[in-house]
Amino acid sequence: MAKSGNGSRQKGTLRKVLRYIKKYWVYLVLSIVMAALTVTLTLYLPILTGRVIDLIVRKGEVDFDGVFAILRQMAVVIGITAAAQWVMNICNNKMTYRIVQDIRDEAFKRIEILPLKYIDEHSYGEVVSRVIADVDQFADGLLMGFTQFFTGVITILGTLGFMLSVNVGITGVVVLITPLSFLVAAFIARKTFVMFRAQSETRGEQTALIEEMIGNQKVVQAFSHEDEALEEFDEINGRLEKCSLKAIFYSSITNPSTRFVNNLVYAGVAVAGAVFAIRGGISVGQLSCFLSYANQYTKPFNEISGVVTELQNALACAARIFALIEEEPQIPDKDNAVCLGDVEGSVDLAHVDFSYMPDKKLITDFNLSVRPGQRVAIVGPTGCGKTTVINLLMRFYDVNAGSIRVEGHDIRDVTRKSLRANYGMVLQETWLKGGTVRDNIVMGKPEATEEEIIAAAKASHAHSFIKRLPDGYDTIIAEDGGNLSQGQKQLLCITRVMLCLPPMLILDEATSSIDTRTEIRIQKAFAAMMEGRTSFIVAHRLSTIREADVILVMKDGNIIEQGDHETLLKQNGFYATLYNSQFVGYSA
Numbered sequence: 001m002a003k004s005g006n007g008s009r010q011k012g013t014l015r016k017v018l019r020y021i022k023k024y025w026v027y028l029v030l031s032i033v034m035a036a037l038t039v040t041l042t043l044y045l046p047i048l049t050g051r052v053i054d055l056i057v058r059k060g061e062v063d064f065d066g067v068f069a070i071l072r073q074m075a076v077v078i079g080i081t082a083a084a085q086w087v088m089n090i091c092n093n094k095m096t097y098r099i100v101q102d103i104r105d106e107a108f109k110r111i112e113i114l115p116l117k118y119i120d121e122h123s124y125g126e127v128v129s130r131v132i133a134d135v136d137q138f139a140d141g142l143l144m145g146f147t148q149f150f151t152g153v154i155t156i157l158g159t160l161g162f163m164l165s166v167n168v169g170i171t172g173v174v175v176l177i178t179p180l181s182f183l184v185a186a187f188i189a190r191k192t193f194v195m196f197r198a199q200s201e202t203r204g205e206q207t208a209l210i211e212e213m214i215g216n217q218k219v220v221q222a223f224s225h226e227d228e229a230l231e232e233f234d235e236i237n238g239r240l241e242k243c244s245l246k247a248i249f250y251s252s253i254t255n256p257s258t259r260f261v262n263n264l265v266y267a268g269v270a271v272a273g274a275v276f277a278i279r280g281g282i283s284v285g286q287l288s289c290f291l292s293y294a295n296q297y298t299k300p301f302n303e304i305s306g307v308v309t310e311l312q313n314a315l316a317c318a319a320r321i322f323a324l325i326e327e328e329p330q331i332p333d334k335d336n337a338v339c340l341g342d343v344e345g346s347v348d349l350a351h352v353d354f355s356y357m358p359d360k361k362l363i364t365d366f367n368l369s370v371r372p373g374q375r376v377a378i379v380g381p382t383g384c385g386k387t388t389v390i391n392l393l394m395r396f397y398d399v400n401a402g403s404i405r406v407e408g409h410d411i412r413d414v415t416r417k418s419l420r421a422n423y424g425m426v427l428q429e430t431w432l433k434g435g436t437v438r439d440n441i442v443m444g445k446p447e448a449t450e451e452e453i454i455a456a457a458k459a460s461h462a463h464s465f466i467k468r469l470p471d472g473y474d475t476i477i478a479e480d481g482g483n484l485s486q487g488q489k490q491l492l493c494i495t496r497v498m499l500c501l502p503p504m505l506i507l508d509e510a511t512s513s514i515d516t517r518t519e520i521r522i523q524k525a526f527a528a529m530m531e532g533r534t535s536f537i538v539a540h541r542l543s544t545i546r547e548a549d550v551i552l553v554m555k556d557g558n559i560i561e562q563g564d565h566e567t568l569l570k571q572n573g574f575y576a577t578l579y580n581s582q583f584v585g586y587s588a
Contacts, residue, residue: 013319017142020099027095034088035150041081043158043296048074050289092146100139106325107131115330116396117356125211129204130324134317137200141314148307152300159297166286166293170276173268174297180261195247197316202240204320209233247313262299269294331398333415340418343407343503345372345534347393352402354392363388363557366402370550375530377537377545379578380554386538388557390506393536395419406504424497428509430489434479437466440492441473444500456499459525462491494522498529505535551575 021028052070055063108131111119119127163171213220213229220229273287282290352366363385370376378386391397392404395411404411411419424444432440441456442448448456453473457463465488469475477483484492497505507526527547539545546565553561553568553575561568561575568575 013315013322016322017099017315017318020102021095023102024095024098027091031088031091031095031146032150032154034084034091036154037084038081038088039151039154039158041077041084043155043162043293044077045074046289046292046296047162048077049292050283050285052285053288054283054285088151089147092143096139096143096146099142100135103138103321103325104131104135107135107321110325110327110329113329113332114327116391118327123208123212125208126204127324128211129207130321133203133207134200134320137317138314138321141310141317144310145307145314148300152307155296155300159293163290163293163297166290167273167276167282169281170269170272170290173272174265174294177261177265177268180264192247192250192312195243195250196313197319199240199243199247199313200316200320202236202243206233206236206240209236251310251312265297266291266294334413336413337415338409338413338418339415340406340409340422343422345374345503346370346407347504347534348403348405349392350403350405352392352404353400354388354397355400356388356397361557363392366557366559368552368559370534372534373532374550375535375537375548377539377548377551378554379539379545379551379575381578384554385557386554387508389554390425390508390536390538393506394423394425422502423504423506424500424502425506426490426493426497426508430486430493432477432479432484432489432492434477436471436474436476437469437492438473440477441495441499443496448499452499457495459498459529460491460495461522461525462488462495465491491522494525498525501529501533503533505530505533506538507535508538553578 048070052067055066055070111127111131160171160175163174209229209232213233220226269290273282273290276282277287347368347370349366349368353361353364354366355362366389368376378389380386388397392399395404395416398412406414406419406422433443438453441453445452454463457466466473466475537545537548545551549564551561551563551565551568552559553573555574561571561573563571569579
């Protein structure tokens with residue numbers, strides 16, 4: 001059952017590859033035509049060589065005029081063969097790398113529309129491995145297949161045709177031994193596909209670990225986790241070594257196995273040809289021609305068996321990238337989805353249920369009504385569902401039950417783009433792309449003027465440190481702002497929102513990486529920015545949310561207390577306990 005399952009998966013992957021090839025059928029047809037021309041002319045050369053030999057009867061009896069005429073003919077044939085092979089290689093390269101471009105484009109587009117659940121459940125390195133390493137391996141196999149498979153098959157058929165035209169009997173010897181090569185190739189093909197797939201999957205694991213360890217090297221070193229990381233890498237590397245050795249071993253026995261069969265063919269042709277020549281059935285030139293054909297006939301079996309091995313690797317890699325491309329995308333916007341405009345900021349959550357895992361409840365019967373311009377703070381212990389509420393408001397995840405409405409519209413009936421355009425979000429986890437400081441600030445408003453950019457930077461207190469950078473706003477920053485401090489990165493993220501100033505704001509620990517003095521100024525800037533805008537503030541430092549209109553105290557996915565700061569303190573409940581616990585020990 002496992003073999004048939006692997007076979008059906010392999011055929012399914014091959015069908016998908018053929019769909020991409022179909023788009024470039026012109027290159028494919030031209031490549032096949034050029035391959036046929038190359039092979040035909042290559043096979044014609046032994047005939048010309050045989051004729052030259054037959055013109056050399058004995059010493060002193062050589063038809064030099066005939067020899068030179070044939071040599072000129074051979075030069076023309078070789079020139080045309082080289083040109084045809086050059087055109088064939090161009091077609092194969094264009095076809096292969098355009099297919100690879102299409103696959104990568106489709107994979108990246110699919111990543112952009114995948115639900116966040118998929119990204120959360122798969123390591124970044126493993127996804128990157130599929131899009132980069134697996135597609136590269138697929139391209140290598142495909143290019144080798146196009147380049148050698150067509151010429152190999154046509155060479156086999158062509159040599160058989162030419163040999164039949166010269167002598168049927170000797171050709172029969174060749175045909176009788178040929179099936180051995182097919183049996184060898186078929187056996188190796190079955191073995192290698194499974195092994196190359198395991199190699200590809202293990203390589204993805206290794207890439208994921210490397211990406212994770214390099215991206216978090218400070219934490220690894222801070223906790224002296226180097227030895228454990230090395231052990232984990234060695235374990236994966238060991239498995240990759242075993243997978244690769246098995247795959248390479250089976251693929252490497254292809255060549256010697258087919259060469260053994262080829263030598264049998266050559267020996268059979270030589271013995272049978274010699275017998276026919278002694279009896280006068282063929283001339284010495286024809287025997288020479290036949291031996292040349294026998295050599296050319298067997299060579300493609302080596303190439304095709306190597307191609308089959310490479311194609312197994314290519315198909316195994318293709319299966320992984322197709323699995324990504326065929327992942328279920330996020331639920332698309334409805335055909336009649338509303339495009340939000342003129343938003344004042346009213347948000348209503350009614351009987352909302354949500355959980356990341358079906359068997360583990362998180363948010364149950366969550367109700368909240370927010371008026372335009374209200375500042376809503378969400379507090380509670382770690383894991384109570386604060387960030388989850390933000391994910392639901394932004395529709396990064398859809399509710400399991402109940403509804404979330406903005407301006408009276410269920411957000412499932414609203415386009416995601418227009419919904420998110422009406423929110424400005426600053427998270428605790430900063431993200432900056434590789435590029436200039438300006439590129440990062442204008443991400444949400446590409447058409448912003450220089451004056452608007454500077455005004456936003458001054459409002460967020462980022463202008464002063466930006467001016468101190470080598471090229472100011474044109475300074476190139478590394479991916480994820482690697483050459484900036486965490487506080488500077490967060491200031492740029494705040495500037496990005498300041499520039500857009502949407503009607504609703506989400507601040508999730510937005511000042512957690514900023515020093516106290518700057519935080520006081522930022523809080524004043526936030527206060528001005530939030531004026532008249534609906535704001536959702538997630539904070540662990542409760543001193544930062546005392547000015548909120550409504551404070552929601554969450555525990556285990558439910559709102560257990562609700563009110564302003566003074567009201568909740570007077571209740572002397574869970575919020576008061578949380579608030580007072582932050583100051584325990586300071587009086588001492």
